[in-house]
Amino acid sequence: xxxxxxxxxxxxxxxxxxxxxxxxxxxxxxxxxxxxxxxxxxxxxxxxxxxxxxxxxxxxxxxxxxxxxxxxxxxxxxxxxxxxxxxxxxxxxxxxxxxxxxxxxxxxxxxxxxxxxxxxxxxxxxxxxxxxxxxxxxxxxxxxxxxxxxxxxxxxxxxxxxxxxxxxxxxxxxxxxxxxxxxxxxxxxxxxxxxxxxxxxxxxxxxxxxxxxxxxxxxxxxxxxxxxxxxxxxxxxxxxxxxxxxxxxxxx
Amino acid sequence: xxxxxxxxxxxxxxxxxxxxxxxxxxxxxxxxxxxxxxxxxxxxxxxxxxxxxxxxxxxxxxxxxxxxxxxxxxxxxxxxxxxxxxxxxxxxxx
Amino acid sequence: xxxxxxxxxxxxxxxxxxxxxxxxxxxxxxxxxxxxxxxxxxxxxxxxxxxxxxxxxxxxxxxxxxxxxxxxxxxxxxxxxxxxxxxxxxxxxxxxxxxxxxxxxxxxxxxxxxxxxxxxxxxxxxxxxxxxxxxxxxxxxxxxxxxxxxxxxxxxxxxxxxxxxxxxxxxxxxxxxxxxxxxxxxxxxxxxxxxxxxxxxxxxxxxxxxxxxxxxxxxxxxxxxxxxxxxxxxxxxxxxxxxxxxxxxxxxxxxxxxxxxxxxxxxxxxxxxxxxxxxxxxxxxxxxxxxxxxxxxxxxxxxxxxxxx
Ligand SMILES: [Fe+2]
Ligand SMILES: [Fe+2]
Numbered sequence: 054x055x056x057x058x059x060x061x062x063x064x065x066x067x068x069x070x071x072x073x074x075x076x077x078x079x080x081x082x083x084x085x086x087x088x089x090x091x092x093x094x095x096x097x098x099x100x101x102x103x104x105x106x107x108x109x110x111x112x113x114x115x116x117x118x119x120x121x122x123x124x125x126x127x128x129x130x131x132x133x134x135x136x137x138x139x140x141x142x143x144x145x146x147x148x149x150x151x152x153x154x155x156x157x158x159x160x161x162x163x164x165x166x167x168x169x170x171x172x173x174x175x176x177x178x179x180x181x182x183x184x185x186x187x188x189x190x191x192x193x194x195x196x197x198x199x200x201x202x203x204x205x206x207x208x209x210x211x212x213x214x215x216x217x218x219x220x221x222x223x224x225x226x227x228x229x230x231x232x233x234x235x236x237x238x239x240x241x242x243x244x245x246x247x248x249x250x251x252x253x254x255x256x257x258x259x260x261x262x263x264x265x266x267x268x269x270x271x272x273x274x275x276x277x278x279x280x281x282x283x284x285x286x287x288x289x290x291x292x293x294x295x296x297x298x299x300x301x302x303x304x305x
Numbered sequence: 306x307x308x309x310x311x312x313x314x315x316x317x318x319x320x321x322x323x324x325x326x327x328x329x330x331x332x333x334x335x336x337x338x339x340x341x342x343x344x345x346x347x348x349x350x351x352x353x354x355x356x357x358x359x360x361x362x363x364x365x366x367x368x369x370x371x372x373x374x375x376x377x378x379x380x381x382x383x384x385x386x387x388x389x390x391x392x393x394x395x396x397x398x399x
Numbered sequence: 400x401x402x403x404x405x406x407x408x409x410x411x412x413x414x415x416x417x418x419x420x421x422x423x424x425x426x427x428x429x430x431x432x433x434x435x436x437x438x439x440x441x442x443x444x445x446x447x448x449x450x451x452x453x454x455x456x457x458x459x460x461x462x463x464x465x466x467x468x469x470x471x472x473x474x475x476x477x478x479x480x481x482x483x484x485x486x487x488x489x490x491x492x493x494x495x496x497x498x499x500x501x502x503x504x505x506x507x508x509x510x511x512x513x514x515x516x517x518x519x520x521x522x523x524x525x526x527x528x529x530x531x532x533x534x535x536x537x538x539x540x541x542x543x544x545x546x547x548x549x550x551x552x553x554x555x556x557x558x559x560x561x562x563x564x565x566x567x568x569x570x571x572x573x574x575x576x577x578x579x580x581x582x583x584x585x586x587x588x589x590x591x592x593x594x595x596x597x598x599x600x601x602x603x604x605x606x607x608x609x610x611x612x613x614x615x616x617x618x619x620x621x622x623x624x625x626x627x628x629x630x631x632x633x634x635x636x637x638x639x640x641x642x643x644x645x646x647x648x649x650x651x652x653x654x655x656x657x658x659x660x661x662x663x664x665x666x667x668x669x670x671x672x673x674x675x676x677x678x679x680x681x682x683x684x685x686x687x688x689x690x691x692x693x694x695x696x697x698x699x700x701x702x703x704x705x706x707x708x
Contacts, residue, residue, distance in 0.1 A: 076458065079457050079458065079466065079470055080457070080458055082450065082454050082457055082470060082473050082474070083447075083450040083451055083454040083473070083477070083685070083689070084689050084692075085689070085693065086689075086692070086693025086694075086696035086697055087309055087310065087332060087693060087696075087697055088332070088447070088477055088480060088481050088484075089331050089332055089333065089338075089342035089345065089346060089481070090342075090693075090696075091477055092342075092345045092346055092474055092477050092478060092481075093341065093342065093345045095470055095471075095473070095474040095477070096345050096349070096474070098470055099467055099470055099471060099474075102463060102466060102467050102470070103467060105463065106463045106464075106467075109463075122463060123462045123463055123464075126463060127461070127462070146692070147692075147693070147695075147696045192341075193341055196337050196338065196341070199703065200334070200335075200338075200699055200700050200703040201696075201699050203703055203706065203707070204698070204699030204700060204702045204703040205695070205698055205699045205702045207695050207698075207699070208695060208696070208698070208699030208702075211695070289458075292458040292459050293458060293459070295459050296459060296460075296461040296519055297461050300577065300579060300580070302577055303576050303577045303579070303580050304572070304576065305461040305462055305465060305519070305569075305572060305573075305576075306495075307495045307498070307499070307690075307694065307697070308495065308697050308698065308701050309493070309494040309495050309498070309697065310697060310700060310701060310704075311704075312488065329481075329482055329485050329551070329554070330485040330488070331481070331485075332494065334697075334700035334701050334703065334704040335700070335703070335704045335707070335708050336708070338700065346478055346481055349471075349474070349475075349478070350558075366424065368424070369424050369425060369426070
């Protein structure tokens with residue numbers, strides 16, 4: 054594997070996380086529990102989609118041959134999409150939306166902080182911009198974790214359920230394969246071992262303060278890095294890519 | 306009974322050093338949420354450097370019925386305005 | 400000091416006459432207040448329900464750019480609904496109450512949002528025509544007599560400026576695209592033209608609430624005058640991108656300088672307003688479902704604030 058290939062793959066992964074989670078949040082437009090929260094979720098969706106574009110543009114530039122960010126988004130089949138499975142989990146209810154955002158944003162914050170010191174200048178640039186957004190996403194989700202944890206019996210029960218259901222998707226966030234190793238040695242990729250050591254106590258502490266039982270660290274789902282997903286992803290793509298695939302000659 | 310949460314008034318500062326101006330209102334249950342909602346509703350186009358939120362119920366406003374006693378007595382105190390004074394021709398920096 | 404009962408009315412009339420804004424704490428006739436609540440809440444509901452037909456295409460937007468534009472646009476509409484609810488709230492009606500009136504059918508919203516968004520070109524047509532028509536109306540409302548409503552409109556008009564352009568851009572691209580895209584664009588124009596023209600309300604002769612609204616300077620131009628303004632602008636824009644306005648009787652009156660059009664189907668308008676349009680039931684059901692699904696979240700937030708604030 055050349056450094057160039059690894060970096061291309063790395064950008065796709067970062068981009069796919071942002072793209073797919075952003076898409077999930079975009080689905081919530083006009084479905085917020087109240088108007089202000091509706092706008093808040095859309096803002097996060099916009100941050101993530103904008104960031105996906107930056108990662109994919111970088112990947113497209115690395116690939117060359119006239120590739121574009123949109124080409125990577127709208128013409129890649131499901132087995133070549135590499136987001137973490139957590140990001141594609143559905144908007145079951147508001148508790149799932151917040152739990153997913155908390156678990157991912159807390160991870161993403163450490164990841165982006167690390168990337169701010171990467172040896173790759175373009176990643177540093179993207180990470181510096183994205184970090185500001187992610188800090189806000191995390192603050193927004195954390196506030197809700199307390200409101201739901203300490204609000205009513207129902208909110209506590211729903212959030213606990215969401216945390217229990219989504220926890221098995223968190224192990225994958227810290228998986229390292231050849232791509233990661235290669236780029237870690239080159240001083241480009243984030244160090245997921247260190248991030249895990251930061252992420253775990255932060256999340257566990259917050260859950261405890263918000264009155265939740267700690268979800269158990271048993272079986273962890275895996276597959277995203279290899280393009281093996283839950284059944285949800287195919288449906289997301291079939292909507293997302295529908296126009297481009299139905300009218301391959303058209304530009305929009 | 307449904308709740309749409311409490312009403313908060315939002316004040317936006319457009320640039321550092323500028324006064325805070327009333328922008329509108331948002332609904333929110335607590336201060337943190339009110340600030341975040343104000344941010345998402347009133348500063349989406351980068352129009353702010355600062356935000357205040359205050360519960361609408363906590364604002365005291367002057368009453369229209371009192372406006373003559375409140376505001377009219379100030380109208381004839383023209384000596385409070387610099388233009389009231391005659392400055393000899395030729396004086397500078399005053 | 401307002402010692403006689405007629406004094407508040409005099410104050411109000413004098414202010415209206417001078418062209419001053421009426422502010423929330425000013426005395427105002429009960430009828431003026433009720434008229435405003437009805438109009439502003441209806442306007443707010445239209446913004447909110449209007450998120451749905453466009454929302455229908457967010458997940459299918461054909462490029463990242465298109466997706467972000469559409470998301471930001473629909474988010475703006477939510478914001479507009481919010482500004483308008485706020486303006487209505489200054490008249491002493493709560494958002495809870497307004498939502499209930501919408502969901503029980505007591506309050507209405509613009510009939511145009513009861514039509515379905517069928518293809519991507521509909522997203523273009525909605526921005527170009529529906530937002531285009533809304534802007535003509537809203538520009539007028541910036542000078543409406545009630546202060547909070549007028550100020551909300553100033554803000555809204557500023558934000559609206561990109562909405563129509565993004566829709567027109569989609570139409571222009573599709574009209575210049577493949578034959579299939581071109582057909583989609585023309586088809587969308589065919590379907591949205593009349594509903595957009597009806598957004599200005601019934602012809603002046605039949606307009607129910609207009610007389611008082613003019614007197615109180617809530618409304619400053621007539622339905623027909625606003626509609627004409629919109630038609631004159633839009634016909635030219637259609638020509639530029641090579642689409643055909645779906646009206647065989649459309650012609651320019653050289654004397655007046657205005658376009659003449661065939662009469663609109665007002666029966667359909669009233670039928671759709673009364674609940675029998677293609678999507679009325681779905682629109683309200685969507686709104687109710689989301690509202691009900693969000694109840695536990697709002698309760699949790701309120702309960703948390705009660706405990707810790
Ligand atoms: Fe709007
Ligand atoms: Fe609009």
